[in-house]
Amino acid sequence: MSTPPGPSHNSTSKPSAVAGKGFSHIDLDGHNLPPSPAPSSPRNGRKYALATELVYTESKDQYGASSMPIYQSATFKQTSANGGSEYDYTRSGNPTRTHLERHLAKIMNAARALVVGSGMGALDVITRILRPGDEVITGDDLYGGTNRLLTYMAANHGIIVHHVDTTNPENVRGVVSDKTAMVLLESPTNPLIKIVDIPSIAKIVHDTNAKALVVVDNTMLSPMLSNPLDLGADIVYESGTKYLSGHHDIMAGVLAFNNPAIGDKMYFTINSTGCGISPNDAFLLMRGIKTLAIRMEKQQSNAQIIAEFLESHGFRVRYPGLKSHPQYDLHHSMARGAGAVLSFETGDATLSERIVEAARLWGISVSFGCVNSLISMPCQMSHASIDAKTRKERQMPEDIIRLCVGIEDVDDLIDDLSRAVGAFLLSDNSFKTATALVLRTQVSYAGMHSLKAKFKVTLAYTRGSGSDVPFCVTPRFGPHGNYSIFGCEATKPFTPYTVYMTYNGQNTTGYLPRYLGEDGKITYATRTPKPKTKIASLSLTATATATAATFSGDALVTVEVSSTVEVGTNSSSGRPPPPDGCKDGPWDKARIVIGVFIGLGLLLGVVSIALVVFFVWKYRKEERAKANNGGEGANVEG
Numbered sequence: 118m119s120t121p122p123g124p125s126h127n128s129t130s131k132p133s134a135v136a137g138k139g140f141s142h143i144d145l146d147g148h149n150l151p152p153s154p155a156p157s158s159p160r161n162g163r164k165y166a167l168a169t170e171l172v173y174t175e176s177k178d179q180y181g182a183s184s185m186p187i188y189q190s191a192t193f194k195q196t197s198a199n200g201g202s203e204y205d206y207t208r209s210g211n212p213t214r215t216h217l218e219r220h221l222a223k224i225m226n227a228a229r230a231l232v233v234g235s236g237m238g239a240l241d242v243i244t245r246i247l248r249p250g251d252e253v254i255t256g257d258d259l260y261g262g263t264n265r266l267l268t269y270m271a272a273n274h275g276i277i278v279h280h281v282d283t284t285n286p287e288n289v290r291g292v293v294s295d296k297t298a299m300v301l302l303e304s305p306t307n308p309l310i311k312i313v314d315i316p317s318i319a320k321i322v323h324d325t326n327a328k329a330l331v332v333v334d335n336t337m338l339s340p341m342l343s344n345p346l347d348l349g350a351d352i353v354y355e356s357g358t359k360y361l362s363g364h365h366d367i368m369a370g371v372l373a374f375n376n377p378a379i380g381d382k383m384y385f386t387i388n389s390t391g392c393g394i395s396p397n398d399a400f401l402l403m404r405g406i407k408t409l410a411i412r413m414e415k416q417q418s419n420a421q422i423i424a425e426f427l428e429s430h431g432f433r434v435r436y437p438g439l440k441s442h443p444q445y446d447l448h449h450s451m452a453r454g455a456g457a458v459l460s461f462e463t464g465d466a467t468l469s470e471r472i473v474e475a476a477r478l479w480g481i482s483v484s485f486g487c488v489n490s491l492i493s494m495p496c497q498m499s500h501a502s503i504d505a506k507t508r509k510e511r512q513m514p515e516d517i518i519r520l521c522v523g524i525e526d527v528d529d530l531i532d533d534l535s536r537a538v539g540a541f542l543l544s545d546n547s548f549k550t551a552t553a554l555v556l557r558t559q560v561s562y563a564g565m566h567s568l569k570a571k572f573k574v575t576l577a578y579t580r581g582s583g584s585d586v587p588f589c590v591t592p593r594f595g596p597h598g599n600y601s602i603f604g605c606e607a608t609k610p611f612t613p614y615t616v617y618m619t620y621n622g623q624n625t626t627g628y629l630p631r632y633l634g635e636d637g638k639i640t641y642a643t644r645t646p647k648p649k650t651k652i653a654s655l656s657l658t659a660t661a662t663a664t665a666a667t668f669s670g671d672a673l674v675t676v677e678v679s680s681t682v683e684v685g686t687n688s689s690s691g692r693p694p695p696p697d698g699c700k701d702g703p704w705d706k707a708r709i710v711i712g713v714f715i716g717l718g719l720l721l722g723v724v725s726i727a728l729v730v731f732f733v734w735k736y737r738k739e740e741r742a743k744a745n746n747g748g749e750g751a752n753v754e755g
């Protein structure tokens with residue numbers, strides 16, 4: 118292996134005098150540099166909790182601007198021909214970028230951070246230290262772009278890449294050697310959400326080869342949830358396009374290190390190749406970072422609810438916030454949260470595709486970390502650059518759907534997902550899953566009565582077109598006999614609102630049961646835009662057993678289901694149910710009448726005022742005209 122300008126690889130070494138020191142005018146290859154290539158981004162040191170540090174900045178702006186201005190300038194005037202100023206040229210450095218880099222170094226627990234134009238740009242800077250013959254060890258599940266760059270380097274630059282299952286550190290031990298120049302890790306991996314034991318791998322690697330660099334892509338967790346430098350990594354990089362900026366309106370890549378020699382090398386490449394972030398994007402990234410904590414908290418709590426929702430409906434969900442994740446403990450030993458990216462499988466790639474395309478609120482988009490929720494099929498999108506054969510070898514499920522959860526109202530997200538998922542689950546060969554949905558039927562009810570009832574439900578399903586076909590089966594009992602509909606059903610958390618139903622082939626939306634008759638008959642309140650009555654604590658659980666199930670084509674199929682419903686409450690909240698199903702009760706009618714009266718009264722008032730104003734105006738006008746006529750006459754005569 119040839120020797121690039123080499124870092125000491127001592128991951129424990131403390132920051133040198135990089136901070137605050139004038140930049141050396143001799144570069145790593147011993148050349149004299151033009152004056153003042155921009156300096157470093159020394160760590161200011163964290164004093165407060167991370168959420169505080171994210172918004173707390175110290176800048177030496179000449180006017181004390183509380184938000185670091187955008188220095189939209191390519192060049193900087195110097196006080197003498199041989200330097201004298203901190204900046205000369207924005208490729209080398211720019212005050213807006215330096216401010217951002219200092220801030221990032223602080224929140225990433227790094228001695229130094231550097232920012233470039235994209236996450237892949239950051240990896241490019243890192244991998245430029247590799248030389249022909251160098252070996253790289255990386256995962257068998259990793260972001261498609263990373264895989265593409267490594268494959269390119271293997272084909273063109275003589276790098277040897279080993280893909281191993283990094284969830285087992287022993288697999289890394291099996292290939293690490295004195296030829297290993299870099300071990301490149303993701304945790305969680307993208308998109309299979311596998312967890313990698315960074316501290317164990319870092320130890321194995323450094324014990325075997327002190328020169329090998331452990332590099333971690335921390336994009337999925339962000340500094341909010343993890344600091345891989347504290348776990349033994351030598352370099353951490355992130356796509357700033359994602360959680361750090363949070364709005365999918367810029368591209369950015371961040372690199373951070375503790376070893377100053379590594380920092381100098383990375384800076385050398387950035388200055389030489391000109392990939393540093395622009396002042397404008399540096400400003401936007403800085404602004405985004407300030408809201409990282411609040412965004413991540415909301416995204417993460419939404420993700421947890423959504424993961425539980427999908428899991429409770431029988432899907433195989435990959436998310437480290439779920440106890441069922443095989444590496445739950447490992448993840449939480451390294452990170453402060455589970456993040457907001459999860460994936461799940463449907464068992465069929467075409468079905469997954471249809472689900473993704475049926476989503477409305479969830480945008481079909483690559484990337485993650487945005488305030489908006491996104492849905493994607495990695496094999497066709499973010500990881501499409503990994504060829505199908507390799508994907509198969511690496512056991513990447515073609516049907517995997519990746520969800521990147523945003524900050525929207527979680528009930529809306531679940532509604533949309535339920536509808537998208539449900540639109541296709543009750544199709545052809547998927548009935549088993551549909552049955553699972555039926556069995557988990559659980560609704561809440563703002564009722565006042567107690568009920569113990571046994572009943573038999575006949576469920577009819579007409580396969581419709583588009584995504585409006587509801588997915589879950591909810592028994593409906595009305596005064597006109599027992600019949601059934603398919604409705605989008607909430608489990609946990611309870612979604613009090615929309616139910617998508619088909620009854621007699623017609624799609625309609627409405628709410629979960631509001632009315633429970635004295636006779637134990639339940640009806641739905643349909644076509645109600647918002648529930649007027651707060652859903653009370655009463656819960657109704659229906660269990661059902663499917664006895665027959667064959668769906669084919671567009672045929673109407675009848676499924677016999679016997680169910681038991683138990684409801685028990687004496688809740689006194691809410692108003693009494695109307696006597697007959699969803700018909701409006703006396704109070705509803707009274708409210709309509711009162712509303713009409715108030716409306717008419719208001720209208721009458723407005724019209725009366727307008728008339729009075731008009732007549733007063735008319736009267737005054739006539740009076741003025743009369744007075745004017747009289748005056749003019751007098752003058753003429755005089």
Ligand SMILES: N[C@@H](CCSC[C@H](N)C(=O)O)C(=O)O
Pocket residue numbers: 260262307356483484485498499500502
């Ligand atoms: N067309 C792009 C796809 C970018 S995917 C972005 C990303 N990091 C993710 O995981 O979604 C490409 O080919 O790189």
